[in-house]
Amino acid sequence: MTTSAHKFSEEEQAGVYKAIYQRRDMRHFIKQPVDAAVLDKLLHAAHAAPSVGMMQPWRFIRITDPELRIALHQLVEQERVQTAKALGEREQEFMRLKVEGMLECGELLVAGLMDRREEYQFGRRTLPEMDLASVACAIQNIWLAARAEGLGVGWVSLFEPQAVATLLAMPEGSKPVAILCVGHVDHFYDEPMLQQEGWINAGDIDNVLMENQWDSASAEQSHQRKRSS
Amino acid sequence: MTTSAHKFSEEEQAGVYKAIYQRRDMRHFIKQPVDAAVLDKLLHAAHAAPSVGMMQPWRFIRITDPELRIALHQLVEQERVQTAKALGEREQEFMRLKVEGMLECGELLVAGLMDRREEYQFGRRTLPEMDLASVACAIQNIWLAARAEGLGVGWVSLFEPQAVATLLAMPEGSKPVAILCVGHVDHFYDEPMLQQEGWINAGDIDNVLMENQWDSASAEQSHQRKRSS
Numbered sequence: 001m002t003t004s005a006h007k008f009s010e011e012e013q014a015g016v017y018k019a020i021y022q023r024r025d026m027r028h029f030i031k032q033p034v035d036a037a038v039l040d041k042l043l044h045a046a047h048a049a050p051s052v053g054m055m056q057p058w059r060f061i062r063i064t065d066p067e068l069r070i071a072l073h074q075l076v077e078q079e080r081v082q083t084a085k086a087l088g089e090r091e092q093e094f095m096r097l098k099v100e101g102m103l104e105c106g107e108l109l110v111a112g113l114m115d116r117r118e119e120y121q122f123g124r125r126t127l128p129e130m131d132l133a134s135v136a137c138a139i140q141n142i143w144l145a146a147r148a149e150g151l152g153v154g155w156v157s158l159f160e161p162q163a164v165a166t167l168l169a170m171p172e173g174s175k176p177v178a179i180l181c182v183g184h185v186d187h188f189y190d191e192p193m194l195q196q197e198g199w200i201n202a203g204d205i206d207n208v209l210m211e212n213q214w215d216s217a218s219a220e221q222s223h224q225r226k227r228s229s
Numbered sequence: 230m231t232t233s234a235h236k237f238s239e240e241e242q243a244g245v246y247k248a249i250y251q252r253r254d255m256r257h258f259i260k261q262p263v264d265a266a267v268l269d270k271l272l273h274a275a276h277a278a279p280s281v282g283m284m285q286p287w288r289f290i291r292i293t294d295p296e297l298r299i300a301l302h303q304l305v306e307q308e309r310v311q312t313a314k315a316l317g318e319r320e321q322e323f324m325r326l327k328v329e330g331m332l333e334c335g336e337l338l339v340a341g342l343m344d345r346r347e348e349y350q351f352g353r354r355t356l357p358e359m360d361l362a363s364v365a366c367a368i369q370n371i372w373l374a375a376r377a378e379g380l381g382v383g384w385v386s387l388f389e390p391q392a393v394a395t396l397l398a399m400p401e402g403s404k405p406v407a408i409l410c411v412g413h414v415d416h417f418y419d420e421p422m423l424q425q426e427g428w429i430n431a432g433d434i435d436n437v438l439m440e441n442q443w444d445s446a447s448a449e450q451s452h453q454r455k456r457s458s
Contacts, residue, residue, distance in 0.1 A: 002259050003264070004380060004413055005377065005379065006380075006414070006416075006417060007377070007378055007379035008244055008247065008376075008378075008379070009240075009244075009313060011238075011241065011243075012240065012241075012243060012244030012245065012247055012248075012377065013236075013238035013244060013377045013378070013407045014235055014240075014241060014244065015240065015241030015242060015244030015245045016241065016245055016248045016373055016377040016419040017270075017274065017374065018237065018241055018328045019237070019245045019274035020278075020370050020373070020374065021242075021277050021395070022276050023277075024400075025279045026367060030360070031285050035232070041246075043251045043434065043438060044434060045246065047434045047437060048249050048447070049249075049369070050252070050254045050263055050369075050372065050384065051429075052288065053426070053429070054385060054421055054423045054424065054431070055429075056431070056432050056437065056451070056454075057436050058437055059438075059439065059443075059448070060437060060438050060439070061439045061440065061441065062438065062439070062440050062441070063441060063445070064440055064441060065441045068441055069440065072434050073252050079355060082354060082355075083350060083351065083352075083354045084240070086350050086354050087350055087351070091345075094351070096439065097342070097421070109420070114448060114451065116452060117448065119452070121312060121315050121316055122312065122316070122323070122389060123312075123385075123386040124311045124429075125308070125311060125315050125316070125387075126308060126311075126386075126387075126388065126389050126390060127386045127388075128392060128408065129358060129361055129406075130324075130386050130406075131367070132361055132362055133362070133364070133365035133368075133406065133407075134294075135362070136361070136362035136365035136366050136368040136369070137365050137368070137372075138364070139362075140278070140365070140366040140369040140370065141249050141364070141367075141369065143279065144245055144249070144373065145245060145246065145249060147237075147242065148236070148237045148242045148245040148246070149233065149235065149236055149237075149242070150232070150233025150236035150237070151233060151235075154281065155281075155454075156352075156355075157281060157327065157352040157355075157359045158352060158355075159355065159356075159420075161329035161356060161431055166440070167448055168442050168443055169442040169443045170443045171235070171443060171445065171448075173449075174347045174443070175404050177356065177358075177362065177364075184233055184328075187235075188235060191262075191321070194283045195283065197377025199282075199283070199351075200282070200283045200284075202285070203285050205272065205273060205276045206290060207237075208276060208285065208343075209272060209288075209289050209291065210286055210289070210290045210291070211290065211291050211293055211432070212290065212291070212292060212293060212297055212397070213290065213397050213398040213399075214288075214290070214397055214398045214399045214400060214403065216400065217437075219288070219343060219344065219403075222285070222343065223284075223345060223348070
């Protein structure tokens with residue numbers, strides 16, 4: 001066995017894995033403010049994320065105006081109804097799920113892609129969507145740091161991006177990709193909420209791991225997770 | 230100040246932030262095998278990532294065939310030349326950068342999006358690209374866990390996705406989005422390698438944070454980071 005001199009201490013490692021495994025996509029929050037210094041730590045953690053060609057394409061708009069929060073919530077509510085319709089036979093089941101905690105969470109952030117991204121070609125000539133991957137890495141940093149701080153985060157993507165962009169005066173070329181609910185929680189879900197609620201089962205890791213080439217049999221099994229209503 | 234009962238211990242928190250801040254996008258590796266049990270921990274960490282509607286769209290293909298590794302490297306080398314040309318006046322400067330460590334790293338993984346993603350509408354009706362965001366969160370988990378294990382990770386996106394898909398017999402609808410170099414390193418860069426090498430400066434966090442609406446002045450400043458060659 002080869003070990004590394006750069007390895008963290010056992011306690012530090014435990015913290016990293018605990019954050020990874022106890023992090024949840026939260027939709028239930030308690031109405032309590034988030035300490036400003038902690039929010040600052042989370043945003044700095046985001047800004048330490050990797051990005052393609054170091055373009056740092058993320059932008060975070062903190063929503064402090066209560067009316068703006070309500071307006072954003074209304075946009076999400078509109079899309080929730082549209083999504084339910086698109087789900088067909090699972091429409092009613094979907095409508096019973098709590099899919100966001102925007103009115104309860106202590107802090108609301110809109111995360112988006114900056115404008116003028118076409119100026120950045122490094123690592124994106126054939127995969128321009130790597131800019132979104134970078135934003136997602138930044139959000140995952142927030143998610144894990146928040147868990148370490150004892151705070152929950154929920155990533156809401158139920159919205160028409162152009163409607164949110166217009167509401168926040170975002171320029172052409174930029175794009176909102178997440179409404180992030182950040183806040184105190186009564187408890188973290190023991191398992192992913194959508195699994196708890198019977199929407200879908202977590203997949204077996206063996207079905208997402210392959211060697212040297214695609215494995216159709218494994219891939220097929222991973223599609224059998226959806227539960228019937 | 231409001232604190233949370235769910236907060237980690239100081240040591241655990243320190244581990245999380247240390248991983249976030251000391252993680253680097255590595256291109257320099259030493260030729261040493263990665264312990265199988267550690268690789269397994271990294272892949273399990275990936276599978277614990279959040280995903281839109283819990284679709285878990287990530288697939289990881291471990292490359293153990295040395296000839297396949299060389300073939301993948303050749304595809305990246307082809308795209309490296311194409312990217313350099315696309316960069317115009319910075320072509321030569323780009324060609325001098327070390328942009329991948331595929332032939333040295335202990336483990337090579339191809340991360341991709343599964344096929345049949347159109348069956349998953351939850352959180353994706355208006356933002357179908359959330360599947361990629363989920364894969365990126367999984368990769369960020371690998372990146373942070375690897376740092377805790379003392380291992381480096383580099384995300385290479387310099388390739389034509391269809392060429393990689395063909396090489397790995399990936400079905401229509403699936404898509405490779407990352408070639409991940411995972412391995413032992415002599416040392417981690419003190420700062421992002423592209424900054425060390427004078428390619429680009431890290432941006433000021435103030436220029437990516439806004440309140441209630443887009444801030445054009447901040448956004449403009451963040452575009453001034455590119456260094457002249």
